[in-house]
Amino acid sequence: GQNIDQPTEMTATEGAIVQINCTYQTSGFNGLFWYQQHAGEAPKFLSYNVLDGLEEKGRFSSFLSRSKGYSYLLLKELQMKDSASYLCAIMDSNYQLIWGAGTKLIIKP
Amino acid sequence: SAVISQKPSRDICQRGTSLTIQCQVDSQVTMMFWYRQQPGQSLTLIATANQGSEATYESGFVIDKFPISRPNLTFSTLTVSNMSPEDSSIYLCSVGSGQDLYEQYFGPGTRLTVT
Numbered sequence: 747g748q749n750i751d752q753p754t755e756m757t758a759t760e761g762a763i764v765q766i767n768c769t770y771q772t773s774g775f776n777g778l779f780w781y782q783q784h785a786g787e788a789p790k791f792l793s794y795n796v797l798d799g800l801e802e803k804g805r806f807s808s809f810l811s812r813s814k815g816y817s818y819l820l821l822k823e824l825q826m827k828d829s830a831s832y833l834c835a836i837m838d839s840n841y842q843l844i845w846g847a848g849t850k851l852i853i854k855p
Numbered sequence: 856s857a858v859i860s861q862k863p864s865r866d867i868c869q870r871g872t873s874l875t876i877q878c879q880v881d882s883q884v885t886m887m888f889w890y891r892q893q894p895g896q897s898l899t900l901i902a903t904a905n906q907g908s909e910a911t912y913e914s915g916f917v918i919d920k921f922p923i924s925r926p927n928l929t930f931s932t933l934t935v936s937n938m939s940p941e942d943s944s945i946y947l948c949s950v951g952s953g954q955d956l957y958e959q960y961f962g963p964g965t966r967l968t969v970t
Contacts, residue, residue, distance in 0.1 A: 779959070788947055788961035789898070791856075833897060843959065845897045 748772045750846035752834050757852045758824055766819045766832050766849045774839020780808050780819045781833040783848065789833055792819070821851075829853045857882055857950050859962035867968045868938055875934045876965045878948035883928035886951035888959070889921070891944045898947065904931040938969045 750770045758764040770778070777796040781789040795801055795810035795817060807820040821828055834846040858881040868874050878887065887904040902910040902923055910923035925931045935942050949961045 788964050791958050791960060794958060842900060842903070843898075845899075847897045 748836075748838070748844050750834055750836060750844060752832075752846045752849045754847070755850045755852065757854060758821075760824055760826060760853055760855050762824050763820065763822050764824060764851065766821075766834075766851065768817045768819070768834035768846060770815050770817070770834070770836050770844075770846075772836045772838050772844055775812060776837040776839065776841055778808075778810055778817050779835040779837070779843065780806075780817075781835065783831045783833060785830075792832075824853050826853050826855070856958070857884060857960045859948060859950060859960060861948060861962040861965050863965060864963065865966040865968075867970060869970060870939055872938055873934055873936045874938065874967060875932050876946055876948075876967075878931045878933070878962055880929045880950050884950040885928070887925060887931045888949045888951075889923065889931070889933045890947040890949060890961075892947060892964075893944050901933070901946075904933075935967065938967075940969045943967055943969045 752768045777794055779794050780792040782792050783789040793808040795808050798810055798812055800807055800809045805822045810817045831848040831850050833848045835843045838844055860879045862877045889901040890898045891901055892898050900913050901916045901921055902912045904910050904923050904925040906925045906928055920936050922934045945964045945966050947961050947964045949959045
């Protein structure tokens with residue numbers, strides 16, 4: 747079967763660093779995506795990893811280990827506007843996205 | 856990135872009626888998708904809208920309930936037919952974009968409430 751696990755909710759402090767983990771088991775793998783979704787808004791594309799390693803994009807970085815079925819999204823220098831849900835999604839062998847349930851990130855001053 | 860608009864942004868409909876949601880993209884795209892997102896839940900893919908052929912539906916979704924049109928490479932519609940309160944949800948269209956079509960961009964969504 748297909749399964750994507752990520753924590754339901756996390757809390758962090760403004761200015762700090764937070765790591766959101768995602769583990770997966772899917773039929774085929776054509777890449778892993780992270781999306782940010784603010785309440786009441788559409789998901790916004792953050793990153794795409796298809797090879798092992800770390801991809802850095804400003805304050806956000808995403809890591810992938812295909813052998814371990816594991817990824818994380820690292821957010822640095824947290825800002826209040828980073829409070830949102832973060833969705834992990836896998837592109838399967840049919841090039842369709844399988845979505846995790848999302849991690850609600852709460853940033854406290 | 857593609858700019859996507861959806862109409863209507865929200866609607867309140869009566870049980871048994873139908874609503875057609877429009878999705879317009881500012882550039883030609885190969886792949887368009889329709890998703891549903893229940894409150895507080897992740898996204899569920901309804902179907903892939905194919906230009907010039909029938910849409911490809913995911914398990915649990917059928918054409919009679921969610922007919923889809925894709926008349927060209929910039930436009931698609933999703934109809935929610937014979938609505939019931941269980942159809943109350945946010946409906947999102949998205950497009951594959953980026954150099955390798957691996958980036959998906961979403962429209963702002965249509966918030967549907969069925970009474």
